[in-house]
Amino acid sequence: MSELVIEKVWKEYGDQIVLEDVSLTVASRAFVALVGPSGCGKSTFLRMLLGQERPTRGTILLDGEALPQEPGPDRGVVFQRYSVFPHLTVLGNVLLGRELSASRYKAKLFGAARRNAVDEARRLIGEVGLSGAEDKYPAQLSGGMQQRLALAQALIMKPKVLLLDEPFGALDPGIRAEIHTLMKRLWHETQMTVVMVTHDMREAFTLATRVVAFERRRDRPEEKERYGATITKDISIWPPRLAGAPSVFSPDRDGPVISLGLRRDDPASSPSGEKP
Amino acid sequence: MIRDLALKALELPREQIVKAETLGGSSWQIGLRVVLPQILPRLITCLRLQLGPAWLFLIAAEAISSDSGLGYRIFLVRRYLSMDVIFPYVVWITLLAVIMNYILDRIRIAVFPWSELEKQA
Numbered sequence: 026m027s028e029l030v031i032e033k034v035w036k037e038y039g040d041q042i043v044l045e046d047v048s049l050t051v052a053s054r055a056f057v058a059l060v061g062p063s064g065c066g067k068s069t070f071l072r073m074l075l076g077q078e079r080p081t082r083g084t085i086l087l088d089g090e091a092l093p094q095e096p097g098p099d100r101g102v103v104f105q106r107y108s109v110f111p112h113l114t115v116l117g118n119v120l121l122g123r124e125l126s127a128s129r130y131k132a133k134l135f136g137a138a139r140r141n142a143v144d145e146a147r148r149l150i151g152e153v154g155l156s157g158a159e160d161k162y163p164a165q166l167s168g169g170m171q172q173r174l175a176l177a178q179a180l181i182m183k184p185k186v187l188l189l190d191e192p193f194g195a196l197d198p199g200i201r202a203e204i205h206t207l208m209k210r211l212w213h214e215t216q217m218t219v220v221m222v223t224h225d226m227r228e229a230f231t232l233a234t235r236v237v238a239f240e241r242r243r244d245r246p247e248e249k250e251r252y253g254a255t256i257t258k259d260i261s262i263w264p265p266r267l268a269g270a271p272s273v274f275s276p277d278r279d280g281p282v283i284s285l286g287l288r289r290d291d292p293a294s295s296p297s298g299e300k301p
Numbered sequence: 302m303i304r305d306l307a308l309k310a311l312e313l314p315r316e317q318i319v320k321a322e323t324l325g326g327s328s329w330q331i332g333l334r335v336v337l338p339q340i341l342p343r344l345i346t347c348l349r350l351q352l353g354p355a356w357l358f359l360i361a362a363e364a365i366s367s368d369s370g371l372g373y374r375i376f377l378v379r380r381y382l383s384m385d386v387i388f389p390y391v392v393w394i395t396l397l398a399v400i401m402n403y404i405l406d407r408i409r410i411a412v413f414p415w416s417e418l419e420k421q422a
Contacts, residue, residue: 075319075323077319095322096319096322096323097322097323097325098323098324098325100323101323102319102320102323104316104320106314106316107314107316107317107320108316108320110317110320110321110335110339111339111415111419112338112339112413112415112416113415121321121324121334122324122325124334125321125324125325125326125327125330125334126324126325129327129330130329131333132326132330132333132334162414162415162418162419163415164415164418164419164421165418175320178320178324179323179324182323182324182325184323
């Protein structure tokens, strides 16, 4: 279970109020999309869920317990950029989560433990469609492949909550549609709650179970400092989408378009990606 | 060199550190597995940049107080202004410096292949 309860959260930077009076309850296994104009505090809100920043007032509870003060293994994250480590191969990137949590001082695994972790990592890599690229470095991958790698890397920790900060914003529409299909499948298959920040309305409505809009209610220049953004719209998608349950409509009427055949940035079809 | 490496470590995107924290990393682990590997290529590059001053001081030191070495030999024949001896030595020094520079760069590429890939991307 992974229910998020956000109660009357305010965030201020000095005099500037960014968020005011945000209350939101995210059900376990929901997929919430946060939308809103630039600079209205969506990303700040996500960073507070992550634990990177603390709310000035109010509380955030995960499963009834206050959120730890720092980012931890129960909350995975994928950023728009810099989510993967450039100095590790695809396999190394996915393995890192296992190694960090299992080996306290050396942060490396050896022998049987390593073999088990490698098997699991390979399975996840296959799941996101990157098998065959295990020994490549992120610099050799396309943007879409890097984001899929970042997803696999976050998923190996089996986080309760997955936070996505405009994860697919820098991808072209074709690849984005493919990664949406993947995202939806992963959400059905894993036991996690997803919170995604996005600028793409279409993305928000095709993927999410619930779309939450942030907006400043007063936005005149002289008022901007003292009035922050808050939740102005909270739309539940109908028909309700449930994780693990097939859509009422078959095929899912509003779901992401499923592409046939090879993915466009599959290792096999990309120019630099010969199969080993 | 220390300051250069410190700056490089600070340049690492904040996102990477946060990501490592969500993967369960402690400060020590993040330093060991995320920050350190990423500044090591920079260390080698830094070493290459320092080759020039290193050679300069080597020659100067040899000239002042030494009884062997290229710099010593140059200063030995300096008083006779025998350029025919000095020039080959200068060429030798240059050649050695260039080779060292090249080898250090090859080492970086061999040990940290990703650092070269990143540059091209």
